[in-house]
Amino acid sequence: MIKTIVIDDEPLARMIIIDYLKQYDEFQLVAECGDGFQGAKAIHQHTPDLVFLDIQMPKLTGFEMLEIIDEMPNVIFTTAFDEYAIKAFEKNAIDYLLKPISKERFAQALNKLKHTLPNTDAPQQTREQVKTIREEESLERIVVKNGTQIKIIPVHQVTYLEAYDDYVKIHTKDAMFLKNKTMASFEKQLDPKQFIRVHRSFIAKVDQLAKIEPMEKESYIATLLTGEKINVSKSGYARLKQIIGL
Template sequence: MIKCLIIDDEPLARSIVLEYLQHYPTIEVVQECSNGYEGVKAIMQHQPDLIFLDIQMPKINGFEMLELVEHVPGVIFTTAFDEYALKAFEANAVDYLLKPFSRERFDTAVNKWLEKQKAGVAEAKASILNDLPAKQPEEQQRIVVKAGNDIRIIPVQDVLYLEAYDDYVKIHTKDGLFLKKKTMGYYEQTLDPAQFVRVHRSYIIPLTQLTRIEPFEKDSHLALLRNGVRVPLSKSGYTRLRTVLGL
């Protein structure tokens, strides 16, 4: 039996997907979720093969939800906002259904996934999302992280600095350290360049946390932050920082 989740904040939209799935006896809907928080927990609990996922939802959007999932199942996006289509396919979704969609269009999407399953084609992996620039305004103003079993939304103004850490990025805040499976390049593209500067291959700092620039050995420099941390500046990072500061 194929395990499936429906994740959408609109009850009517969930009911339509549920109705259409009645024609697929091999697909079992193990849970319906009304937001991304529930979706993350349900994916962890049920390990579904396929999810029908809305993009624009309260709390966290569909893309932010996928970033919190270690093993991403097959994804068919269902949304009323066609502006998200490009990013959906960049995320290697099986298909993209624009609401309101017909039974025929729904069948096309499901059969497309079933054919991929028969062919043994791997579906989307979380790493595919790591380098995609944020296209929703909320993603540029916050960072959504998973802390144990909880989901936490960090406003960018609470970020002290970002640090590269293997395949993750360390998000340093006044409330502690959080890990996000993203790349430094992602945040360099996403965060406001007038407020956040990549000063080193491994560091991005917000200008609000900078107190001064100190000379270091062999013509190198350090950035002193408000919390006392000294961040190394690469040559290009030092030049970039001076340019943003107008020095």
């Protein structure tokens, strides 16, 4: 049996997919979820083989949800927006269903899935493809998982970011969070007028800088409004000068 979860904030959309799914004996519906928070928990609980996932959901988008799950399932995305279909899903790693979903198109997606299932690399290809799509979007909030809790951090609350092995430390005035993501990805997504890569290990929020002082060998140290200090390289200092006119 192919364990399946349907995640969509629209009850009618879930109902249509589930109704179509009943016509295929090899698929077992193990959960249906109305938002990304429920979806992440259901995926952790059931470890499904397949997820039908809506992209645009108000609490937690489909892409944001995929960023915080540990085991990536096979995914068939559902969307009402042509821009995602054209931009994101031309590769063979994943499929999408454009709403309203027809029976014929649904059958095509499942047929494609059956050929994909023997390919154990498909979920990782999906993860990489979603990462590429996300890097082309501007970042307005950061979703992190802290134990069993999911935390949404508005970008305006971030004071600076710090490289930490395979993770990035996201610093706010009140706390620090870990995100399994690269500094390069954050650099691509954050507004370059607000966030500057001042060092290979640090991205600073411009309005949080209190002062910058020279150190040895053309390096600098920046003091933030919080009192914290971060390193600034020669090239990072040059970028700062260009943006804020030091």
